Amino acid sequence: MAGNRQAARLRDLLARGEFILAPGIYDGISARVADRMGFPALYMTGYGATASMLGLPDAGLATYSDMLGRAEMICSVIETPLIADADTGYGGLLNVQRTIRGYEAAGVAAIQIEDQEMPKKCGHTPGRRVVPAEEMAVKLRVAADARRHEETLIVARTDARTALGLDEALRRARLYEEAGADIIFVESPESEAELERIGREVSKPLLANMVEFGKTPRAEVDRLKKWGFDLAIYPVLGLTVAAEAMRQSFAHLKEAGTSVGDPAPQYDDIHGLMGFGEVWDFEKRWAT
Structure with a gap:
């Protein structure tokens, strides 16, 4: 199973101490x-998945089926291990079990669930x-038990920092470690000092969210590694860059009445990117 192999690959990289730098993807082209x-x-x-699928904000509007379909599509066109956002697990404990098994079957290597309310x-x-932290801990135990392959990783995210403070977020991180999470994700720390403290107090592999326009200061990989982090995600970098490039191109088209002289760069091998070469080879082989 491809997802199983990719999960084993991701686990091996973490075990060997290699830093995992993961850009955010949200559709087939970005993937x-x-x-x-x-x-x-x-x-x-x-x-990004919610924005590109629905044109709506990430506010609990994308369903399990929406996100599973997006994960299945992405896994079908990539060879790289995928870490995938699964929100809260989309409900209660049975929903969490279904989410883990669905994402795992889709080929996801690491599945992220968070402790927010729905x-x-x-x-x-x-x-x-x-x-409550104890409610999330049970979800994580269910998630770990629901895996059909022991290589699949569970990422536990806590959003407690913003509303309840860093001490509570770290208490939850330790509880989630004990509950069976493989990777810990303390969301939205607000200073470099907080990032350093998180790195000191979390023992399992630790994920940093280097989001554009967010609460957390962005730091380069060398400093994140020094502070004790093992992974960094850049979830909306590609999305914001693509949106701005489109805005520039469409503004130029409206003003100039032509795409000639467009200031935004063009991807000059879009046919190759999308796999048209394979289509043409297939057609040559089976031409009558």
Whole structure:
């Protein structure tokens, strides 16, 4: 099973102490572009998936079926291990079991669930509320037990920092470690000092969210490694860059009445990126 092999590959990289740098992907094009770049992992962002599927904010509006379908599509066009956002697990304990098994079957290597109340909200927006820590710990035990392959990784995210403070977020991180999470994700710390403290107090592999326009200061890989982090995701980097490039191109088209002289760069091998070469080879082989 491809997802099983990719999960084993991701586990091996973490065990060997290799830092995992994972750009955010959200659709087939972003997946294909990133897959060609040689990253150790990719990250399916809930923000980007919701925006690209529905044109709506990441506010609990994408369903389990929406996100599973997006994960299945992405896994079908990449070879790189995928870390995928699964929100809160989409409900109670049975929902969590179904989510883990569905994502795992789709080929996801590492599945992220968070301790927000439903409907969840984007991690760097106001008004987030979290469930009791012990309730989330049970979810994580269910998630670990639901795996059909021991290689599949469970990422536990806590959103407690914003509403309840860093001490509570770290208490939850330790509880989630004990509950069976393989990777810990403390969302939206607000200073470099907080990042350093998280690195000191979390013992399992630790994920940093280097989100554009967020609450957390962005730091380069060398400093994240020094502070004790093992993974870094850049969930909306590709999305924001693509949106701005489109805005520039469309503005030029409206003003100039032509695409000639467009200031935005063009991807000059879009046919190759999308796999048209394979289509043409197939047609030549089976031409009558």
